[in-house]
Amino acid sequence: xxxxxxxxxxxxxxxxxxxxxxxxxxxxxxxxxxxxxxxxxxxxxxxxxxxxxxxxxxxxxxxxxxxxxxxxxxxxxxxxxxxxxxxxxxxxxxxxxxxxxxxxxxxxxxxxxxxxxxxxxxxxxxxxxxxxxxxxxxxxxxxxxxxxxxxxxxx
Ligand SMILES: CC(C)(COP(=O)(O)OP(=O)(O)OC[C@H]1O[C@@H](n2cnc3c(N)ncnc32)[C@H](O)[C@@H]1OP(=O)(O)O)[C@@H](O)C(=O)NCCC(=O)NCCS
Numbered sequence: 615x616x617x618x619x620x621x622x623x624x625x626x627x628x629x630x631x632x633x634x635x636x637x638x639x640x641x642x643x644x645x646x647x648x649x650x651x652x653x654x655x656x657x658x659x660x661x662x663x664x665x666x667x668x669x670x671x672x673x674x675x676x677x678x679x680x681x682x683x684x685x686x687x688x689x690x691x692x693x694x695x696x697x698x699x700x701x702x703x704x705x706x707x708x709x710x711x712x713x714x715x716x717x718x719x720x721x722x723x724x725x726x727x728x729x730x731x732x733x734x735x736x737x738x739x740x741x742x743x744x745x746x747x748x749x750x751x752x753x754x755x756x757x758x759x760x761x762x763x764x765x766x767x768x769x
Contacts, residue, residue, distance in 0.1 A: 615670050617709055619716045622664040622676070627653045629673035630664070637699040661691075661724075665716050667700070667709045675700035677713040681724040693721035695731040714746040732756070 622630060631649060635641070644652070656662055661681035667674045678697040684690060695717050700710045721729045732754045733739040740750070 617674065617712065618668045619665060619712050620668060622657075622666045624653070624657065626664075626666055626673060630666070630676060633673060633676050633699050633701060634697065636701060637697060663720055665713050665720075667704075667713055669704065673701075674704040675709045675713055677717055679717050679720050681720070681726060687727050690727035691724050693717065693724065693726045693729045695729060698731070710742055711746055714743075714748075718747075 627649060630653075631644065635643070656664060656678075659680070661683070663679045665677045665679060667676070676697065676699060677695055680694045680696075682692045682694060684692055695714075698710065698713065700713075717729060729748075730752075731743070731748070733743050733748075733750075
């Protein structure tokens with residue numbers, strides 16, 4: 615069955631939560647009402663596109679993209695990418711690469727001058743992003759704002 619890369623729609627919430635469970639397995643599941651409210655906020659945020667890789671009725675992967683309007687660099691925007699995950703059962707078939715290519719198209723059509731992301735520690739994510747054309751050109755800095763140890767993982 616062919617993979618389609620598209621923007622997520624309202625009814626994709628439960629499949630997205632399942633993919634995020636693979637990304638951050640230590641996370642407590644969100645309460646249904648909270649998830650619904652957050653998903654509405656995400657969908658209505660200007661410049662935000664949650665890309666999904668659909669395989670029939672199944673979501674095989676996702677990448678969360680946000681265009682940030684910007685007053686430097688001649689006013690050209692920046693695309694940020696977060697929460698990139700492909701379901702274990704569908705890895706190494708080029709789906710991640712297609713999601714990142716679609717992120718690149720979003721960036722180009724929004725006139726962005728760069729795409730920025732942080733990669734998880736470790737060889738696999740780094741090899742993946744390099745294969746998608748990304749280079750480790752900056753050092754990431756991060757400060758966690760709560761004591762919840764599950765938020766302090768590598769991603
Ligand atoms: C990283 C991830 C998104 C890759 O998705 P994917 O669909 O399997 O990736 P692709 O099939 O498009 O891989 C493209 C290329 O990236 C590299 N790559 C991908 N996964 C790799 C791995 N586990 N080890 C080494 N290289 C890897 C390879 O060069 C691959 O090309 P190849 O299969 O022809 O050798 C997926 O493994 C995943 O969801 N991992 C857990 C979450 C995560 O680490 N997210 C991103 C980091 S923040």
